[in-house]
Amino acid sequence: MAAERPRTPADEPGPSGPHGPAPAVDRADRDLMALAIASAAVIMFVGNGASIMPVVVRALQGAGLPPDRLLTNALLLNIALIIFGLRRYRDLVEEVRERRLAETRARELADHDPLTGCLNRRAIARATDDLIAGSSARGEEVGFLMIDVDNFKRINDANGHSVGDGVLQVCARRIAELLPPRGLLARLGGDEFACVVPFAAGRPEPVEDFARRIAQHVARPVPVTRGELEVTVSVGIARSDALGDQDVLDAQALLHKAGIAMYQAKKAGKNNHRWFDPAMERDLRDRHALERALRSGIAAGDFVPYYQQQIDIATGRITGFEMLARWQSERYGHIGPEDFIPLAEEIGVIGDLSERLIRQALHDAREWDPALTLAVNISPLQLRDPWFAQRLLKLLIESNFPPHRLELEVTETCLHENLAQVRSLLVSLRNQGITISLDDFGSGYSSLSQLQSLPFDRLKIDRAFVSPMTGCAESATIVRAISSLGEGLGLPVTAEGVESAEIAAELRELGNLQAQGYLYGRPESAEQTRARLAALGLIASPALPAPAAPDAAAPAGTAPGPADPLSDVA
Structure with missing residues (x-):
């Protein structure tokens, strides 16, 4: 705010x-x-x-x-x-x-913030430089603490900006109550505060104790009109005697280092504190380099779809393939989807990445036998897009791909943002003939009522239950229970993570299931998949030219894409 x-x-x-x-x-x-x-x-x-x-x-x-x-x-x-x-x-x-x-x-x-009365960003910079100079003359060092109120946007959205302003005033007052002599307090903007305190050279323990007491003191309930609010803070700490050799000792350098440490505290779960370490800055630079490589890799077409077989466990017949995203970076080599998919979502390029991969996958699958299906994962980000269904149908039309051969896999985590919107979107897609599967069933927070109210056509048992079932009675019981549940609801079931003949044998006893996993082969490129299908006589038509991406020249991340090829590492 x-x-x-x-x-x-x-x-x-x-x-x-x-x-x-x-x-x-x-x-x-x-x-x-x-x-x-x-x-x-x-x-x-x-x-x-x-x-x-x-x-x-x-x-x-x-x-x-x-x-x-x-x-x-x-x-x-x-x-x-x-x-x-x-x-x-x-x-x-x-x-x-x-x-x-x-x-x-x-x-x-x-020099002061009008809301809290603290120093502002400009004033704290001058005051910190003066404190550094004075402390150096006394043989002291300076600790810079950046304090960020956790989940402040949620407080504002749920209670209004007037309540948010009150929370900031309370936080400023509580921090000021703990401020030591010659300490400085500023509001940097929004929900960020800064404290600067001197400490004896070689003895930073009082600074860490100060950060710990701030977290405890601020975390007391804040009274508001409709009750109380729980408020916590994350704190990053930088020391004037622990900067790199290349850094100039001034307020800006300490602010930068403390900010890096504060974001590490948030990543570690919030409501805690972290000291700055040079490795944090190196990791941040590496992350920025990876972001640049990801953006350029999307534009260069370095991301390609791979395909993993889905097998009818009773007959051993191939029923379809699940598309998995792969990135072979010229600089970094192979990078798994568990690394680049969350990053792409965070920096806002998942839409462009998804659209390119889906378009290519539909082109590849178009020449397969018409009985074979193509399964694609979608993420919560896609289900928040009210135009998702239209975008996906546009891709199907461009590729001339039958909707009934496309299967969308929705994870349970997608169902908790806006259930009404999710239901409307899934019903719209299902009405067009697209199959909807509930992926990783059993590992999230799905309720049985959602199975009744949402238009699912298939359940997929999470690999976390399937892979250990030969040596774990609990896992085998869960798999049998989900299989019985699917049979009772009239929903076919697919088991992921089938990696041995023993697991396949146990699953075969449960009835007519589909399975996928290393037992039937690892994910393969489009060329390898086509060669496999050609050997089995499952190629329906010769290869056609790949459709040109209409937004190939557009910068990555300019608009949300139609689907998100999230996948387990295979």
């Missing part, structure tokens, strides 16, 4: 108008002129009074002639000018006082 921008002196409408310094200059010129006139009036009063006042006194005593009328009028004018000058002097004194107050307020607004 962004804080309101502090007002500056330029924002204040002056007495002469809002158009810059010219009116102020004119007003100053008038002030000088008024002062000059008043001074001249005093001098003239002294001169005229010395000559006129004795005549006036004698005339009043009846001992002389009345004073000259012209000189008398001049004297009265001098008196009026002196009165005017005194009033203007009083006004000038008041204006000077108000200007000084305004300048003081402007300095405060320039």
Whole structure:
């Protein structure tokens, strides 16, 4: 949540108008002129009074002639000018006082956050540099703590920005209560705070204890209108004596290192603290390099679909294939989907990656025997897209691929974001003839009521239960239970992770199941898959030219794609 921008002196409408310094200059010129006139009036009063006042006194005593009328009028004018000058002097004194107050307020607004009263980002940088210099002279070091309120966006969305502002004020007050002498506290912006504290060289333990006490003190419930809010913080810590040789010791360097450590604390589960370590920065650089390679790899077509057989366990006949994404990077070599799929989702390129892979897979599968199906995984990100169904159907039309041969695999984690939207989308796809499978059944949080309310056509048993079933009675019991459940609901079942003949034999006893796993072969490229099918007489037509991607020149991640080829490592 962004804080309101502090007002500056330029924002204040002056007495002469809002158009810059010219009116102020004119007003100053008038002030000088008024002062000059008043001074001249005093001098003239002294001169005229010395000559006129004795005549006036004698005339009043009846001992002389009345004073000259012209000189008398001049004297009265001098008196009026002196009165005017005194009033203007009083006004000038008041204006000077108000200007000084305004300048003081402007300095405060320039250096402090208007919501919490803490220093702002600009002020903390100067103050930290001064503290570093002073601590160095005393033989001390400086610790920089970056503090981020966990899940603050959720607090704002659920309770409104006024409640969020109150939470920030409470957090700032609680941190300030623990601040040691000569310590600094700032709000960097949004829900981020910074503390800077000196410590004895070689003894950083008080800094870590300070971070721990902050996490405990802030974590107390925050009272709000409708009850209480649980608030936690993640803290990253950097030390002035632990920077790299290439770094300049200043506030910006400490802020950068503490920020890296804070994000590591969030990745570790939030509500904790982490010290900065140079390895964190190296990992961050490596991650950025991997992101660049991923983006360029999508544009270069380095991502290709592989296919794993799905077998009718009773007859051994191939019934279809599941598409799995593969990346062979020129720089990094083979990278598994468990590494690049989450990264692609996080940086917003999963849509473009998915669309390219799906388009190629539909082209490859178009020449297979019409009885063979193509299964593709989709992720929660795709199910949040209200245009997902239209995008997918467009790909089917472009590829001239029959919808009934396409099977979408939805994991249980997809069902907890927006159940109504998921149901609408899946029903729409199913009405077009596409098969919907519930993938990794048993490993998530799916309820039996969802099996009734959502339009699933197949259950897939997670490999975590299938692979160990020959030596684990509990796993074998779970597999049998899911198989019976599928039979009772009229849903066919596929078992993943079939890696031995013993597992296949046990599954065969459970009835008419499909299976996939290393026992039947590892995932293969499109060429290897076609050669296998050709040897079995399961090629229906000669290969056709691959359709050109309409957005091949578009930058990766410009729009969400139709499906996400998430897959287990195979």
